Amino acid sequence: MVFRDEENFEKLRTIRFNFAKIVVVLTGFVLLIFIPSYFLAKAIADYQISTSENPQARLFKLMEKSDSLEAIVAEQNAYYENLKQILGGEIPKNEISEDSSETTINSEDLDLEQIDSIDLAFRKQFEKEDSKTKGLRTSKSELQQVLFFSPISGIVTNKYNSASSHFGVDVVAPKNEVIKAAADGTVILSSWTQDSGHTLAIQHKHQLVSFYKHNSVLLKKVGETVKAGDPVAVIGNSGELTDGPHLHFELWYEGNPVNPQDFISF
Structure with missing residues (x-):
């Protein structure tokens, strides 16, 4: 590139360019424009997101966290209180009924439909095994009446x-x-x-x-x-x-x- 005087067209300065210099200059220009623009746009977006959230929703989340923390603290306090009583030789209140020794359970009042499914499955399995044992005892008593011949002596x-x-x-x-x-x-x-x-x-x-x-x-x-x-x-x-x-x-x-x-x- 040649710079000349406007009046007499005298050559003032000459600048030589090549492909490498052009690439470096353009890259620097792009980075100079892009980097500040990126951080500015990110800051604006974060601000819009934070301000667009419903204040009531944020308050509700804070209340939920507060309730959860209160429940955890209450459970921990109850646990340590019971532990202190047990270590001190005391029995926590409401753990044992005063008339528990006199309490009886009438099997006729039990409703099998209300029994836990796992417990019911265990009961059925036990009854099944018990019936097999009874059947085996019965079969042995019947076979004792059969006259067997020893198939071989040895x-x-x-x-x-x-x-x-x-x-x-x-x-x-x-x-x-x-x-x-x-x-x-x-x-x-x-x-x-x-x-x-x-x-x-x-x-x-x-x-x-x-x-x-x-x-x-x-x-x-x-x-x-x-x-x-x-x-x-x-x-x-x-x-x-x-x-x-x-x-x-x-x-x-x-x-x-x-x-x-x-x-x-x-």
Whole structure:
């Protein structure tokens, strides 16, 4: 840029510009204008927001906070007062009724609909478990009247344990020992399973089912009727869930497992 005298057009001054200088000058100019404008606009906006809030709303919020603080202080005071009385050997008032020892509750006056839902669920679960226990006692008394035949004579190496899902007994006997039916009935299963190997099941009266597992040979087919003491299988070591030749024997009554040793002597 060249500056000249207006009268004789004499060159007074020359200023040289390049692209970098132009960028620096423009950037400085923009920042000089933008930064003060930004802070000024922010201050005005904050002021408008603070002044536009309803004074009644602000007062209501302050009252709410005050009430909350008063409630907290009252609770703390009551707690410390009761604590002082207890430490001093006193019993806080209104904690024990004077005639509480004479108070009785009539179970007939209780309204089950008003009992807490959690308590009611607990009661139902307790009654359910109690009914199961009563049913088990009844089933055992009925099974005691059934004449069972020992399916095999040997040594019980693993007893019935429902907690570990072992719903029968493991009986070790000599090799090729014949297994006999525990009672009269009809064969409902005579097959092979991966876990139990050659397995046989007999349906008896009174909703009773007996299982014979890990056999080497099955002597009966599905649908055949058997009498107590009839040969039904030969002891073996078949299936994956076995660690040696033995008979795994189970008794199920009304869909529930029972301990065979409660009714049969092996």
